[in-house]
Amino acid sequence: MTAPYSPEERKKVVSKLPSALRRELKVRAAQLGIDIKDAVAEGINAWEASEPLPQVDTAGGGPFATYLPTGLYEGFKEDCKKREVSFAQGLAQAVRLWLDSHPATRRARRVTGARRIIFGNQKGGVGKTSASAGVAEALAEMGHKVCVVDFDPQGHLTKQFGLDLLGIDDPSLAKHMLGEVSDDLQNLLVPIEEGIFGGRLFLVPACKDAFLLDAKLATSRHVRVKETALEKAMEPLEQRFDYIVVDCPPSLGYTMDTALYYARTRDGEDEGESGIFIPVLAEDSSADAFDMLDEQIDELCGDLNIEVAQLGFVVNMYDSRRGFVATSSLDSWKAIGDPPVVAVIPDQSEQRKAVRLKQPLLAYAPDSEQAEAMRTIARVAS
Known part of the structure; x- marks a missing residue:
């Protein structure tokens, strides 16, 4: 099945995320060697395929910017409206979903030491x-x-x-x-x-x-x-x-x-x-x-x-x-x-x-x- 968008064509998206959630996303993406924009895109795809999710506390959210594939971004906006959640809430849910499904991995101790x-x-x-x-x-x-x-x-x-x-x-x-x-x-x-x-x-x-x-x-x-x-x-x-x-x-x-x-x-x-x-x-x-x-x-x-x-x-x-x-x-x-x-x-x-x-x-x-x-x-x- 072909995705309805091109991953190479991206659009800058500016929204808000709680500072703790932003930091957790940055850290987990770094731990797993995944670009943040790809992590967010994966989270949105999972969100699209999921049942409605619990609300995420977005109080005190700060600015968050990333680049999403253009078609994915437009479809996500429409689906947020259908689920009657704000774009910021939908994005927070998608990020939370990605974090929960991508736990941090612990590396084995190296024989050469630290x-x-x-x-x-x-x-x-x-x-x-x-x-x-x-x-x-x-x-x-x-x-x-x-x-x-x-x-x-x-x-x-x-x-x-x-x-x-x-x-x-x-x-x-x-x-x-x-x-x-x-x-x-x-x-x-x-x-x-x-x-x-x-x-x-x-x-x-x-x-x-x-x-x-x-x-x-x-x-x-x-x-x-x-x-x-x-x-x-x-x-x-x-x-x-x-x-x-x-x-x-x-x-x-x-x-x-x-x-x-x-x-x-x-x-x-x-x-x-x-x-x-x-x-x-x-x-x-x-x-x-x-x-x-x-x-x-x-x-x-x-x-x-x-x-x-x-x-x-x-x-x-x-x-x-x-x-x-x-x-x-x-x-x-x-x-x-x-x-x-x-x-x-x-x-x-x-x-x-x-x-x-x-x-x-x-x-x-x-x-x-x-x-x-x-x-x-x-x-x-x-």
């Missing part, structure tokens, strides 16, 4: 911390169990979550890397207690002793190959999590080498399952910093015979109103091609407000453009 995603760039102030936090939140929102590591002694990630840095004499990740403590690294884990993450997001906080890590690694006898220090320390956590996300310091020293080694493609892993995202700004100094990082990656891979996947550029704090410098720089990043630009995060106030209030971005402003960009990066990572 996937390891690092955010790094030699230049400071490019948004490594905000991207690390946002993508970790998005992955947890998608149903994954995620550990995000504040590997920067400045501790901005720890502070963004409203937590204090570890004391200089406390056990810390750096001390574990140097063999200076013997307790369980899992004792450092701090749960991020936001309902939307459902107990799936945990933080390894920063400690000021990490300022000394480069110098101590250079002379340490605890780790024979310095670059493996982070991996050896994190090993106890790997089977507990689906993803480990690392916010790297703005450094080209041993500390960054350990993070790059940790993100390498392991035996048994496909290329791109782990690797580095590179946050940049749409200006020239970011390009200079990337050249240095790219050289460091090449040298490390050559020296140790490993591969580190560059998963993509994240162009942060972008504002086209800044004119030619911003727009031409963005074009230059896109022109590189490999790695690709995977997301452009707009320079808007939601992230700054979330940091000021010490709240996760995806909890404070889940429907913002910045939150959507974090979900985009998380889909690339997954």
Whole structure:
């Protein structure tokens, strides 16, 4: 039987959906690798074939836009009238029906351990911390169990979550890397207690002793190959999590080498399952910093015979109103091609407000453009 419409010819549809239903749709579609517009179309087709469904509470609905096949859209509007429900109510019922018939799937634990995603760039102030936090939140929102590591002694990630840095004499990740403590690294884990993450997001906080890590690694006898220090320390956590996300310091020293080694493609892993995202700004100094990082990656891979996947550029704090410098720089990043630009995060106030209030971005402003960009990066990572 031929469908009475062409799936390729689509029409933009603007309606309203409750924020919780919108978010659940986005998350489930990402979990299952289905485009939202296709999920909504599937839901409408199922709705058309169903008996009248219970009402969905649409109070407080916010704007929702998608693209539906033109014929499907027109027929759905008519059927809503026949069932004496509003278009918004019919759409909500269709989305609810699709969600109920497409449960989230749980992936089996990987023999290679958690996937390891690092955010790094030699230049400071490019948004490594905000991207690390946002993508970790998005992955947890998608149903994954995620550990995000504040590997920067400045501790901005720890502070963004409203937590204090570890004391200089406390056990810390750096001390574990140097063999200076013997307790369980899992004792450092701090749960991020936001309902939307459902107990799936945990933080390894920063400690000021990490300022000394480069110098101590250079002379340490605890780790024979310095670059493996982070991996050896994190090993106890790997089977507990689906993803480990690392916010790297703005450094080209041993500390960054350990993070790059940790993100390498392991035996048994496909290329791109782990690797580095590179946050940049749409200006020239970011390009200079990337050249240095790219050289460091090449040298490390050559020296140790490993591969580190560059998963993509994240162009942060972008504002086209800044004119030619911003727009031409963005074009230059896109022109590189490999790695690709995977997301452009707009320079808007939601992230700054979330940091000021010490709240996760995806909890404070889940429907913002910045939150959507974090979900985009998380889909690339997954």
